[in-house]
Amino acid sequence: MDYTVIIGLEVHVQLQTNTKLFCGCSTKFNPDHPNTQTCPVCLGLPGALPVLNREAFHLGMKTGMAINCEIPSFTKWDRKQYYYPDLPKAYQISQFDLPMSQNGWLEIEIDPETRQKKKVGIIRAHLEEDAGKNSHDESGRGQDSKVDLNRCGTPLIEIVSEPDLRSAQEARTYLEELKLLLTYIDVSDCNMQEGSLRCDANVNLHVHKENGETIPTPIVEIKNLNSFRGVEQAIEYEVQRQWNEWQETGLSLKDVPKETRGWDADRGVTLEQRGKEDAADYRYFPDPDLAPVTVTNAERERVFKELCERPAERRARLEERYQLSVYDAAVIIDQGVDFADYFEAVAESSENGKQAANWITQDVLRELKEREMEIAEFPIKPDVLAAILQKVKANEITNNSARTVFQELLNNSKDVPRIEQIQQIIEEKGLGIVSDTGELDAIIQAVVDKNAKAVADFQSGKQAAVGALIGQVMRDIKGADPKMVRQLLIEKMS
Amino acid sequence: MSTMSMTASKLLAKMSSGEISSEEITSACLNEISRRDASINAFLSVQQEAALEKAREVDQKRKAGKPLGKLAGIPIALKDNICTEGVNTTCASKMLEHFVPPYDAHIVERLKAADAVLIGKTNQDEFAMGSSTENSAFKTTTNPWNNTCAAGGSSGGSAAAVAAGFAPLALGSDTGGSIRQPASFCGVVGLKPTYGRVSRYGLIAFASSLDQIGPFARDVTDAALIMETIAGKDHRDTTSLDAAVPEFTSKLEQPLENLKVGYVEHLQEEGLHEEVKEATLRALDVYKSLGAELVPIELPHAKYCVATYYIIAPSEASSNLARYDGVHYGYRAKDFENMIDMYAASRGEAFGDEVKRRIMLGTYALSSGYYDAYYLKALKVRRLIRNDFEQAFQSVDIIASPVTPTPAFTIGELVDDPLAMYLADIFTTSANLSGIPGISIPAGFSQNNLPIGLQLLAPPLEEERLLRAARMFERETEWHLKHPK
């Protein structure tokens, strides 16, 4: 007997607007100043009325299109009714039967070896307002809970996948690809610490019995997943738990209603959540305070044009256009859109994509990490880096000297480094490749003369002896091309 | 004629000629209230100091020749479901007994900008649910014409305040007749504008797709006057309409030519009081004598209005009133076992019977398994009702009908029979369901000296037509000039 894991994810993403979905309060993350970003509308005060934020709808459309959804020409707002202290109106304005986008997909790579890809279906993506935040007394003494409504009313897009994911790893990959996509198209910062991206997972098993029968186990919704690791671990735990439970009880989907469990990251377990009473009956109905939204073809086209190249497309293009390895292309894309733009700017003006990729995935990325910097803040701009690389390509300096220039610009520039500084540094430090072979010839002759033993070793077949001699030559004449030095040395000694 | 029975237009004229000051008018209103409101119970609170201060400020501005708003110095009473910043707004509910809004309703901002004097907050049925103010948690308003009779509701306090001479103008809200019915019972003019004509921002919601704010006045001209101030687009109310607001008073005296008045021949014959029927027929005769053509019309779905209304309104109400849970504002029970119990105890203790009844009905109609049979069905019938009017207005300009089947009933008469109370909304709910404007104007008296109103309806946004048609009738009759003793 074995089983297949069936996973669907519901992802809530905060959209990057200045103001809330239905009022003009700020959406800034501000837990240190509770209840300072509220107004009659988001407090749900009697008499206050919601008005839809145009930008939130626009970002919603952009998101829907990025995950290949259709954007229906008519969408409306519904009230989802339940009681909870972080929900002051006792209903959440959401979308029920006519969401603003539906029937899409997101492609993920499920095997890095074979590069096998898979399209994960997306049932729908709809807009809704976030709730506030309750904080509970953790001491167990039953102290009052506290309610902060700063977050209440922040625009969320809820993206519901088909149950197409087959492992915890796939779920994580899907979530990572989704986050990359949404930050790429600039609809959300997807900051998981601040709760801008939150995930619930629906998990069950399809148990394959020896007689060929397949039996689905009860579905469990895991809540409270707020890190990639958490998603992966919680699903792994839950799969094992369900498998054990199936072996013990043999209960199937038909026997047990959907259960909600919470992920306890500290203990590494999922725990049954006390069922919210009547949770199943949300009594959705159209919100009479809001008007439906209609979308025309022209509007769809306009928003579609705004969509930049999405990560998957760009990855493929980088590989193709710049002859990059799969690995390098992935590293560049995963750093985000600004980083990829930086790379392309350098690659284009240095006319050497591979070299640019080497430099950017190694030197630049290392510096960024050490300096805890974003690429936008990096002092060496693409044109300057490209100018350095051009000098290498033109054989004016060696790759090693280029690193010296790079470090010098980075560490000793008062202002933003300029292209003109490159030549200055090369001259000051004597990094230029020596084209006057007369001088080089003299130095090589001197080194050969001084190192009779090494010469003898070489002549008796020890190739490694050349290395030490190259080092000595290089010490005496900076900017010499080591390849050329090696060649001249060998000629002299042979 | 005493100050207390003058119209706002007359008072404005007297103030601008210097015959009277706003302070004198306001003091006179306040005196009447303190002298007689103990028996009428029109007000839940009176803002005496603030009103006098505003009146003096307006008088000074007038003296100094500064520009004045359209309602400068006129005392106005507001139904207590209209939010007033810093002033207790209770909805006549124990739930909001101590609620002080931190903001003004949109129309309150407009009234303040028009230099009106806000004199007090009026009694109503709790959360505007009812037809008699008997559902107020605090007091029952009596009819100024007969204190054993109901003033009507839910805006009974506002209607009684205007009828009793406590204020020349008042605002109420109308969800299924809550302006027109008490106006009819109290013998004043009451207008329910087109849905969306007046912003609902700051009106404590009963049923959002039906609620509309409108005025009570002593004559049609005053109703037109205050509409010029309160009507118009408000960006804070999604459903408020982006339509030009005519100067309603400017063409009021011009009769409508070739007016076609529609009427339903056999609507609700049973249950219709003989004197109400007679008053309606007499009113039709008045229009005929003015050269109007009387056109019998069909409203085939009119008999389904009350059933449709009593699904949609409670459904929306059950949702709108869910927010009163004792967490962010309003009443919280003292004794409870846990969070859920706190909700249930707070709501159980602070809502009155009618409110509970409607929350229960609405929750039922929206609940899983019943939604299609009740709520969705009602939304579909609603369209049929609206289509009836669209059809009818192809051939007529306005439609005339009774407002209520009977003149004011006795207090306590219907309180134990909710369905009978609901059925009396037969003539009024259709305007709310289809969003069209309606007006109630004085059109006669019963043998017991109780006022009888006439309802006129017009197509959406045709308030100007409605007011002019009403004024045509008013000029020919004297019902509006009678005042209770």
Place this chain on the structure above:
Amino acid sequence: MSTQLPEDDVLKVASLSRLKLSETEVNALGKQMGSVLKYIAMLDELDTESIEPMAHAIEISNVFREDQLQESLPRDKALSNAPQTDGNYFLVPAIL
């Protein structure tokens, strides 16, 4: 046929509505809701199969506000009507 709504139904709806009701209230509501629902059943005689539902009195669409900050309420005003606060937060009995 009794028009009374069964007590179980009344209690279920009361629980959904978060209303604590006395026995007398449950009884009265059963009767009153029953009679209203019976009256409402008159709608069944209408064929509405092909009719579009009408959720708004006046049907408009595409009403937006621009994404511009408006002033929020100061905290003391936001909390001013709350039954229980600590000056920073709304307080509620410990959530289960």
